[in-house]
Amino acid sequence: MVSRRPFYIVVALLFIFGLGLMIYRHMAFDVPWLPGEYRQIWSVEAKVEFDADDQPVLASLAIPATQPGFTLVDESAASPGYGLSFVDKNGTTRAEWSIRNAKGHQELYYRVDMMSDPYARSAPATVPTIEKAIEKEPFATAMSQLLARAQERSADAYTLTREILKEFSNQNQNAELLRGHKSRAQLVVDMLNQADIPARVVRALTMEDGRRRQNLTDYIQVFQGDSYDLFDPNTGLQGRPERLMLWEYNSQPLLDVTGGSKSRVTYSIIQKQVAVAKALSAKFEHTNMLNFSVDTLPVEEQALFKGILLIPIGVLVVVFLRVIVGLKTSGTFMPVLIAIAFLQTNLVVGLLGFLSIVGVGLVIRSWLSRLNLLLVSRISAVIITVIGIICMLSMLTYKLGLSEGMRITFFPMIILSWTIERMSILWEEEGPKQVVKQGGGSLLVAVLAYLAMNSGLIQHLTFNFLGLQLIIMAAVLVMGNYTGYRISELKRFKPLADELKK
Structure with missing residues (x-):
């Protein structure tokens, strides 16, 4: 007996890997689980x-x-x-x-x-070059004394920055002297550069709804190795505040105007x-991150894949209804193609169009069967007939003012032709009962597949989480391994079950 262990291992790996991809995409790219957010x-x-x-x-x-x-x-x-x-x-x-x-x-x-x-x-932020400014007296001495006192109570770049800012808050003579010389942020940067610590002044904006004519705020960006942190020069607080967006952060002029004067910039939020x-x-569209997603494709291709990625959902519905429920259909995956056509039209117009095309096609096919044509010629004639029927229905619905009817052209013509051929042969061999049974089963499966594929939640998940395709494949493999009774067969075996209970 062949071991089923490799099969279950493959199914488990598909499920785990697909679920992992979905969770990764949700966590790494903030893609929500539900639509409408x-x-x-x-x-x-x-x-x-x-x-x-x-x-x-x-x-x-x-x-x-x-x-x-x-x-x-x-x-x-x-x-x-x-x-x-x-x-x-x-x-x-x-x-x-x-x-x-x-x-x-x-x-x-x-x-x-x-x-x-x-x-x-x-x-990654580029570490600025250390530029040691040459100050005039008495500013140079004041800065040197203030830096020396701060260095005595510091251990690294961040603690030195905090101590320098504390010295400015102590209101000593050196701090009062330097207050009118330069901005506090630039003074701290100059002193950090004197201590061989890379730092620079960055300009930031605090996000507040409805604010008008706002100006940027100076922050100090201090580097320690390859990492950095921000310091508020006025409060001495370390870290990036919530809703703080850096606007200029490369030691370049915020605004440079040639040929003009009295320039300024204000911000509204x-x-x-x-x-x-x-x-x-x-x-x-703007990210450079490693992102294997349909969102990275051009819009035209995104629209194409949005429909293609729904096909596995229809396949899953077909496999469940045929293997587990036991419905019979005309063709294995013809209902999926019909469901895709329903998506392009709508359910009512699609059903009427399908029934009209197949009904008229069966009548014409019955007449062709009397001519004793070869199979290739007969199928070719049916294809041409289907195309003619679709054209007539489109023109008729257009004249009636029903624009949805023109979308009947989305029906798969070759598949419809083969469906008409198979139903005609089935009618001749097994009678109209089997035709109604298989045709009705195909329509029922197509409608259920359409309802699943037309769900906003399903469309959101299939488009944004490619890992779902692996989970669907795992489910299809599991159902393909099922060899028990179909649900539709339970009625046939109900008398036997009742007898066993007695």
Whole structure:
């Protein structure tokens, strides 16, 4: 007797691997289990204002990218009369507006949509070069004394940063002297560089719904090895606050305007909810992560695979109804193809179209059988007949104002032709009862497959979780191993069961 252990091992591996892929996709890419969920999108608009000097203008603005906590899903700009380009400079992207001549007050707009995403990851941050600034007296001495006191109470880069910020909060003479020299964030960075610790000032924005004309806030980015942490120069708190988005983080100017003066940038923020399908589609379009998903394909191919990935669901329904329930169908997987056609039309129009085509086709096929034609010629004639019937039904429904009827062309013509041929032979050999039985079984299976494939939950799972295909395969293999009684056979054996009970 052949051992069934390898079979059960393969089934278990398919199920475990498929389930693992689904869980990984849910955890790594934040794909929800249920459709209809929404994601939080922060829409930030940067308003650039300056006075043009009646000459060529070039304005360059630092713009954000995907970072921990936020995924960039969309960006746009409004700049009437200006040319706009997104230029990559030194590994960072900037928005650049240009115009041959401009005069007077100018306003340019840049908008970015960032999705709140706890799984978002950015490219590894580049460690800034250490630049030791040469200060004039008495500022150099004040900074040196303040740094020396902080170093006595520190052990690494992070603790030194905290101690320097504490020295500024102590309101001593050196701190008071330095207060008007530079911003506190830049002073801390200069002192950290003097201690051979890489650090820089970054500009950040706190996400608050409905805020207008906001300015960026300075934060200190301190590196310790390959990792870094953020420090608030005003409060001394360490770590990235919730809803804090870094806007400029590469030690570059926030706004650089050539040909203009009195430039400034203000920010307005609004929160909105976007359907998860749209948000994830935009997320995967911009991500560089390892993502084996249909979402990474062009939209045209995504639409194609959205239908193809539903076919295993129809196959599962057919296998269950034929193997477990015991329904008879005309053709093994013809009901799946009919169910796909139902998806393109709708259930009522699809049923009427199918019955009309098969009914008229059977009448014409019965006439062809009297001509004693060869099989190839007879099938060819049936195919041409089916095409003619479909054309006539499409034109008739169009004249009646029923646009759904024109979608009857989605029916698989070759399969319908073979179905008509097989039903005709079955009629001649076993009578109309078997034709009704198998035809009715095919329609019932097609309707049930359509209901399963038309479910929003099923469509969401098959499209977003490719691991589900492996689970379906495992289920099909398990049902293929079933050799017991069909459910439809229980009625036939009921008298025997009643007799055994007595």
